[in-house]
Amino acid sequence: VTARTAEVQSQAEQLRALAADLSRAEQQERKRLAQVLHDHIQQLLVAARMHVESLKLEVANGRAVALALIAEAIEACRSLAVELSPPVLHRMGLIAGLEWLAERLLEQSRFRVEVQSDSGPEPAAEEVRLLLFQCVRELLLNTIKHSGQSQAVVTVAHTQDKKIEITVADAGKGFDASLLNTRGKKTQTFGLFSIQQRLTHLGGSMQIETAPGRGVLVTLSAPLGR
Known part of the structure; x- marks a missing residue:
């Protein structure tokens, strides 16, 4: 009985350790995704906005709509990055x-x-x-x-x-x-x-x-x- 109890306790400890590892991996993945959003996707959108701003489109409304959509996408990326891994929490x-x-x-x-x-x-x-x-x-x-x-x-x-x-x-x-x-x-x-x-x-x-x-x-x- 004592040996069985010890085995059960050992298995419980292993499960807790595994759960902790999974939780840690989840946090690391959140940080990674936030970093990707900040360093890559946002930069692409900013570059696209600058490119559109430099274009002399014949249809002014089309240019304005494109810029508005890009600005909205940039803000959405920023907001999602913050939600995934708030910088203030880490700093x-x-x-x-x-x-x-x-x-x-x-x-x-x-x-x-x-x-x-x-x-x-x-x-x-x-x-x-x-x-x-x-x-x-x-x-x-x-x-x-x-x-x-x-x-x-x-x-x-x-x-x-x-x-x-x-x-x-x-x-x-x-x-x-x-x-x-x-x-x-x-x-x-x-x-x-x-x-x-x-x-x-x-x-x-x-x-x-x-x-x-x-x-x-x-x-x-x-x-x-x-």
């Missing part, structure tokens, strides 16, 4: 990334996010910082879509056992927490289940407090590391 860290996200959601969706932080250390591993950012973003997008509210609060704190703890709270509609155990339904609960799994693979956790008409409080926890 300035998780808190700065969350504040940037709050500004972006206010601009795009008129949804107000208050970010509060105890100014403690951030996770040492970039993959953990990126995962927490993605989790918070997904939670906020869920809030925008399902809560019926126009604001939420994100709080960053630290625990005595060297973990970072992030809460995302809204005073919206809430939902039946028992739905979290229901698989195969295309609801916001699937996204929450996905977040929970990704955090678990990196040594973190997620807790949800909610009920119909009582809003949602989600607590994310992850190790700070060395």
Whole structure:
């Protein structure tokens, strides 16, 4: 029995390590795609715009339409590159990334996010910082879509056992927490289940407090590391 238990634990550790590797590979691929968009596709579009601008087209409207379409494509590439891998997150860290996200959601969706932080250390591993950012973003997008509210609060704190703890709270509609155990339904609960799994693979956790008409409080926890 002891040997079997040890074998099961070993397999679980291997699965967690594999999941962490997959998560790391996903982050690297996001950065690579963002770099391709920024360094290659955007440059091609900029060059095309310059070429069109230099042309003396007989039909002025056609030239204007072409320039407008190219400008729209350039902006779409820039926006996608930022969404895939926000530069501020890599340059300035998780808190700065969350504040940037709050500004972006206010601009795009008129949804107000208050970010509060105890100014403690951030996770040492970039993959953990990126995962927490993605989790918070997904939670906020869920809030925008399902809560019926126009604001939420994100709080960053630290625990005595060297973990970072992030809460995302809204005073919206809430939902039946028992739905979290229901698989195969295309609801916001699937996204929450996905977040929970990704955090678990990196040594973190997620807790949800909610009920119909009582809003949602989600607590994310992850190790700070060395």
